[in-house]
Every structure is written in C-alpha cells, then in structure tokens.
Amino acid sequence: MLWSALLPSPTSTGTAPPTEATQRALAIWALQFTPRVALVDEAVLMEVQASVRLFGGWRALRERVLGEGRELGLTQLAWAPNGLAALALARAGIENGLRRPLDALLDALPLHTLSAVHPHRLTLEHIGCRTLGHVRALPRSGMARRFDPHLLQALDQLYGQAPQAHEWVVLPDVFEQRLELMARVEQAPALLWGAQRLLRVLSGWLAARRAGVTAFTLKWAHDAMRSRAAGEGGEITIRTAEPTRDIEHLCRLLAEHLARVALLAPVGELVLVATEVQPLQDVSASLLPDAVRQGEKLGLVLERISARLGAQRVLRPVLCEDHRPEWMCRWQPAALPLPRKGAQVTDQPQPGFVLPVPLRLAVRDHRPVYHGELMLLLGPQRVEGGWWDRAEGEDRMRNVVRDYWVAFSAQAGVLWVFQTRLGETPAWFLHGHFA
Known part of the structure; x- marks a missing residue:
C-alpha cells in the first residue's frame, strides 16, 4: 500500500495545530486524488495506491500534490506503506519512507511523532526512552501492565503488524x-x-x-x-x-x-x-493516448498501435538526404527503426506545406500569376538532379532542373514557386505555401 500524510501549516501562533477549517479544506481538495482520505490528529492522510498510475506515476503525483497543496497551506508531505507511518515521518520532516527499510526509519524517530506515546511521554523518558525504537524494545508484557493498551496497538499499527481503521472523509453535496x-x-x-x-x-x-x-x-x-x-x-x-x-x-x-x-x-x-x-465528462483532445503525455515513450505507443491496426496503417515521416522537395521526405511503417542519416540542411526558407503535384501558373508579361501578379522576393535557389533516380513502374528518370523563388501574393500570401530551365519552354509552377 502507498499512503501520504499532508501536514497543513499551524495557526498564526506557530505552536497551535492548524484550524479545523484549514484541515477540512485540505481534505476536500485531496479527494480528487483518492476517495480514501482521513483526518488524523492535525494531518490529512491519503491512501493512493490505486491512484498512482492514473496520475502518471509516483513522482508526477508528488509534484502535483506539492505544487497545488502549498496554496492551501501544505507545509510537509510524507510517503509510507501505512497511514500512521506516513504521519510519523511527516512530523519528523522525512518525506520518503519507501527507499529504506521502514523499521529502521521508524526506530530512529523521536517520541513525539506517535500520538499514542504523548500521554506516557514523561514516564518513558524517565526510563531512558528517547526514540520509538527504544519504546518498541521494551518487554511487551510489562508495557501491557503499566501503560494504556492503546500504546501497544498503535506501535503494531505503526510498524505494519496490525491493521488500521480510518473514518473516511465524505464529499459534501454542496460546496x-x-x-x-x-x-x-x-x-x-x-x-x-x-x-x-x-x-x-x-x-x-x-x-x-x-x-x-x-x-x-x-x-x-x-x-x-x-x-x-x-x-x-x-x-x-x-x-x-x-x-x-x-x-x-x-x-x-x-x-x-x-x-x-x-x-x-x-x-x-x-x-x-x-x-x-x-x-463534466473528461474528454482527451490528444490524438495520442494519455499515456504519451504521462511519460510513456512515443515509440512504445506507436508499436502498440501498429500491432492493433496493422503495420501499413501507422506510418511516420522520415527525412531523406535529397535536395529535391518531392523526395526530401518518405513514409515508412512506424514500427521500423529510423535511418541514421538525416536530411540535407539548406539556409534557404522552406515552406510549411508542399503540394503533392506542382500547379502550373499562368504567365503575364513574363511574370507568374496566382490570384494576381506575383512579386518575387527571394531567389533563385537552384535545384538540379535526379538523373540517377528511376520512377517505380515507369520508364523515366525523376530528373528536375528548377529555380525556386519565394513570392508574395496580395490574396494568397507568401508562396514557393519555381521556373523550369531546360527542355521545353520555361514555365512557372506553384509548389508550396508558407504557414
């Protein structure tokens, strides 16, 4: 089990426990993480074993509780396998009770960290007890005769040797x-x-x-x-x-x-x-599962979706070492490993949207026209090559000889156009839009 103890700030005197209203407000806020919230002494206890995965893991839950709880007066947080242990660690200023053996951590705590010790604290100190480990080492038969039986029961519950019963906070119908x-x-x-x-x-x-x-x-x-x-x-x-x-x-x-x-x-x-x-129904607006935003790696998610839908239905873009815009990117099954080589880098601006097939433009007075005459802003960027690349299923080579320009249209915005250079009469084409 995983329990968390939340200690709200004391009153303005610095010595008195927090007010009941402050403690109750912190408990109502904590109900969003788990329905098992209890008020014990000055603290709020949460049993969050079943909620850890829902909130993205133990670390993510801790960061959220600390980040939001400080606004409500949260001053100390502790985690342990049971509620009383979490409360004792919080009183001692120890947050993590999960890394080291619990018995060793509790044995070193001072007497004030366990409420059941308070009525007998002076007596225990007179016989040399300074920590909970000292109290635990006393003969059980003698403790049962000389002290309140609740002390032995609380010690057993603290060390996880006896069950704990709590009265859970009920969510009010009206806020x-x-x-x-x-x-x-x-x-x-x-x-x-x-x-x-x-x-x-x-x-x-x-x-x-x-x-x-x-x-x-x-x-x-x-x-x-x-x-x-x-x-x-x-x-x-x-x-x-x-x-x-x-x-x-x-x-x-x-x-x-x-x-x-x-x-x-x-x-x-x-x-x-x-x-x-x-x-209010919670609806995820993400195209990916919530686990991606909670820290799960994208590759693992894509593998799981590919196994569910089929490898050819889940594709990812892969940059290629090719200066021709149509073949700078190819699509491959997402489950396949990415190639080690990357794409060529150019210092010329590249459009955010590329047309699948370039659109031939009309020409007026030797200038391209698209929703009006275009103003050429930057260029030319010469792209030439592809004589080695044969189109699949066709008896031709994908050779291009073009001069690219960044152009401006008063109606369509910033465009990416090119002019052919060899072969037939030079022509202008629209190839992309800048976002």
Missing part, C-alpha cells in the same frame, strides 16, 4: 468554504489572493464529483469596526458559458469582476459557494 483573511483588505482586487485559495479547494471538490461549475458566488464580510451604512458585507456571482474547473480561467474571470467593485469597508472574511454545478 461552501470559508476563509478568514490574515489581514483586513480594503481594495476589492486584493481579495483575489484569498479567493484563489478557495477556488483551489473548489477545483478538488469538482474533480472528485466529475463536475464543472457554471456559476459561483464570492461573499465577503466587513470588519466589525465599520460604519452602519457599509452593511455586513457584499457578494459577487460569476457565471461561465460552459461547465469548467479550470482554476486559471476562473481566477481571470473573478479578477475582471473584482476590478470593478468598490468595497464599502475593510473585509476580514471570504466565503465561496458553488451555486450552479453540472456533470
């Missing part, structure tokens, strides 16, 4: 979160800092419900030292055209509305309410 600001705010745009923290919790709640918000209301309460005309507070409702849980988008909308709000008195508290919520 309403309150935040007391650290300082009184007198300008409405400054409310965005606290609102952004509430929106982060809202995002986790929406993700756990597989839903998106179409309307939310931000309420604020005025400071007690206010004039009677100011009233108790105010509120603003933000609506979206489609259900969403994109925090950046919601923050931008809220910032635009707050810029036009004038506060009648300093604000000390915010409340965020999701007033309209709709189901």
Whole structure:
C-alpha cells in the first residue's frame, strides 16, 4: 500500500495545530486524488495506491500534490506503506519512507511523532526512552501492565503488524468554504489572493464529483469596526458559458469582476459557494493516448498501435538526404527503426506545406500569376538532379532542373514557386505555401 500524510501549516501562533477549517479544506481538495482520505490528529492522510498510475506515476503525483497543496497551506508531505507511518515521518520532516527499510526509519524517530506515546511521554523518558525504537524494545508484557493498551496497538499499527481503521472523509453535496483573511483588505482586487485559495479547494471538490461549475458566488464580510451604512458585507456571482474547473480561467474571470467593485469597508472574511454545478465528462483532445503525455515513450505507443491496426496503417515521416522537395521526405511503417542519416540542411526558407503535384501558373508579361501578379522576393535557389533516380513502374528518370523563388501574393500570401530551365519552354509552377 502507498499512503501520504499532508501536514497543513499551524495557526498564526506557530505552536497551535492548524484550524479545523484549514484541515477540512485540505481534505476536500485531496479527494480528487483518492476517495480514501482521513483526518488524523492535525494531518490529512491519503491512501493512493490505486491512484498512482492514473496520475502518471509516483513522482508526477508528488509534484502535483506539492505544487497545488502549498496554496492551501501544505507545509510537509510524507510517503509510507501505512497511514500512521506516513504521519510519523511527516512530523519528523522525512518525506520518503519507501527507499529504506521502514523499521529502521521508524526506530530512529523521536517520541513525539506517535500520538499514542504523548500521554506516557514523561514516564518513558524517565526510563531512558528517547526514540520509538527504544519504546518498541521494551518487554511487551510489562508495557501491557503499566501503560494504556492503546500504546501497544498503535506501535503494531505503526510498524505494519496490525491493521488500521480510518473514518473516511465524505464529499459534501454542496460546496461552501470559508476563509478568514490574515489581514483586513480594503481594495476589492486584493481579495483575489484569498479567493484563489478557495477556488483551489473548489477545483478538488469538482474533480472528485466529475463536475464543472457554471456559476459561483464570492461573499465577503466587513470588519466589525465599520460604519452602519457599509452593511455586513457584499457578494459577487460569476457565471461561465460552459461547465469548467479550470482554476486559471476562473481566477481571470473573478479578477475582471473584482476590478470593478468598490468595497464599502475593510473585509476580514471570504466565503465561496458553488451555486450552479453540472456533470463534466473528461474528454482527451490528444490524438495520442494519455499515456504519451504521462511519460510513456512515443515509440512504445506507436508499436502498440501498429500491432492493433496493422503495420501499413501507422506510418511516420522520415527525412531523406535529397535536395529535391518531392523526395526530401518518405513514409515508412512506424514500427521500423529510423535511418541514421538525416536530411540535407539548406539556409534557404522552406515552406510549411508542399503540394503533392506542382500547379502550373499562368504567365503575364513574363511574370507568374496566382490570384494576381506575383512579386518575387527571394531567389533563385537552384535545384538540379535526379538523373540517377528511376520512377517505380515507369520508364523515366525523376530528373528536375528548377529555380525556386519565394513570392508574395496580395490574396494568397507568401508562396514557393519555381521556373523550369531546360527542355521545353520555361514555365512557372506553384509548389508550396508558407504557414
């Protein structure tokens, strides 16, 4: 099993545990990662064994939890095979409990890292116990007679020798979160800092419900030292055209509305309410499987798709050592290895789109015409060769003798054209468009 312990920041005194509202908000946010979230003492515990692969692996999940959790007051994170062990490591400031043997890590921890030790801490210190390993080494029969039986049970659970039971946090049906600001705010745009923290919790709640918000209301309460005309507070409702849980988008909308709000008195508290919520189905907009964006190599994905659809149905472009534009690139089955040699490099601009067959252009006063007369900007770039290359199934050589130009059309934009040089009467052709 894989457990994570999240420790929120303490109160402003620095010694008291975090407020219940802060801990509860962090737990609701954590429900987007797993339905198994529990509140234990001052921490939030998550059982994420079944969620690691969904979020791209242990490292990707760690980076996301740390990156987003800091905005909600997360100060310490720890991972371990069980919940109590993760909590003990977090209290000791140790994050990774998976690399070394768990028993060795826990034996070296101080007594305060296990809550069940707190009632007996003075007694244990008087008999020379300074670490959990010292407590664990005491005779079990003597501990059972002299201490609370809960101490032995907690030690067994800590070291994974007994099962743990937790009361899981239930996702509320209605989202309403309150935040007391650290300082009184007198300008409405400054409310965005606290609102952004509430929106982060809202995002986790929406993700756990597989839903998106179409309307939310931000309420604020005025400071007690206010004039009677100011009233108790105010509120603003933000609506979206489609259900969403994109925090950046919601923050931008809220910032635009707050810029036009004038506060009648300093604000000390915010409340965020999701007033309209709709189901939101997650749809991937990628042409490739989600595993590609989660770190799986593209070659492995192409091999799997080729095996499913057939080798000739999954092709990839391969650059070739050929200066003729039509044959600079060829297509081969994606499962085949790429050639070691690359394509020729030219200092001349190359178009983003090349026509499969060059389009012959009309000529007016010896100048090519395509949606009007073309203006030649850069050139010529001479391309000549191919007398050695025989077309498959045809009794001819693919020899080209051309002068390429970068041209401009007022209607079609920047074009790639060429003029034939040998053989029949010189003619102009359109061969590509610049993106």
